[in-house]
Amino acid sequence: MPINVLFAAHEKRWAQYEAPLRTALDAIGVDYTLAIELPPADVDYIVYAPSSPVQDFTPYTRLKAVLNLWAGVEDAVGNPTLKVPYARMVDDEGLTQGMVEWVTGHTLRHHLGMDAHIVNPNHSWVPDAPPVSADRPVGILGLGELGSACGQAIARLGFPVSGWARSQKQIDGITCHTGTDGLNTILRQSQILILLLPSTAATENTLNAETLAMLPKGAFIINPGRGLLIDDDALLAALDSGQIGHATLDVFRVEPLPQDHPFWGHPKVTVTPHIASETRAPSASRAIAENIRRGEAGEPFLYLVDRDAGY
Known part of the structure; x- marks a missing residue:
């Protein structure tokens, strides 16, 4: 049958x-x-x-x-x-590889300061080289299949990568943490922070006013995980104050992102239409x-x- x-x-x-x-x-x-x-x-x-x-x-x-x-x-x-x-x-063939490519691309974009060269209406010539990758700590919140693959790809480019998960893990190339102390350690050191946590009651608003303030001033946030991981108002305030340098967001609390949402017009926000890992x-x-x-x-x-x- x-x-x-x-x-x-x-x-x-x-x-x-x-x-x-x-x-x-x-x-x-x-x-x-x-x-x-x-x-x-x-x-x-x-x-x-x-x-x-x-x-x-x-x-x-x-x-x-x-x-x-x-x-x-x-x-x-x-x-x-x-x-x-x-x-x-x-x-692994499609979803995981797509996520690795999207996350790696935006990590390098922020590390290299590419936006200033791609959009340069004043034709300014400022030869300000970025630090080498070894001096740019990257943090990943969420070490499932996607987070682990992204972290290892970024580590192979020379970045020091730390990751946080609900349970203790051992992953080649990634310094793994768990618990509240581990989360705080990653937040305090990550100049680029990548969110790949699942959406649960425990992970909602992982990035809020308190945790955003822990990040190094001017840190970059990349979120291809879930929209509920970030308190939108707290992120906007942190961007406006300069605490956060830029946020690249692929997921949102409401999708499609409403046309009147302040993320669309904010000069320090990049919106992508949930394409990180189709x-x-x-x-x-x-x-x-x-x-x-x-x-x-x-x-x-x-x-x-x-x-x-x-x-």
Whole structure:
């Protein structure tokens, strides 16, 4: 009997994912039906976007797992009807590499002071060389797959990299910290701070008036993680006072970012439209198919969400 895979996401995503998913499922050698509509009682796996109309999982009595299309799971992890294994997307080929490239690019941009050369209406000639990378401490808050990969890439460029996580970790090239003291240590030394924490009640407003004041004066902030990690008003005040030199933000509390939000017009803010790590359909489809293969073979699923931790 074929396994039934429901694609529960926006119709435009179906157009992007149908062919890559079929290719990936063909490659693992399972007999399957893949569709955007299936009788709930017949569904074995759901390929899922949390914004999907599927919010009540109770009718899916045969369901084996829900496989998220994105890395973020905060909009679904608390759903009381979602009782089966729930896997987040970790797509090393696309999502992780995309994040490494975006974070590394903006880290180098701020380190080298490239903005002053790219936009130079006064044609000023100021040969002010930046410090070498070894003299520019970089901090990363969040040492999951994405944070670890970004930190190691930046460390390979010669930057001293420190990272903070909920639990103690050992990662080549990164000095790892945990706990409140560890967080404060990273904040006090990071001239460039990168946010890659998940969005949970414990991480909301990680950067607030108090923690922003701990950073070295003129520090740069790069946030491709979650919008809720930053208190917007506190960040704007820190930018206006000069405590923070610039903030490059890819994620926001409300998306798309409202046209009247002060981030748009602030001279020390760069807004990018949640593009730091867009999931690539071909590689994401292979990650989804691998978890389906595991489920059918009785092997452990990859990247299961910790319901208690919220990610």
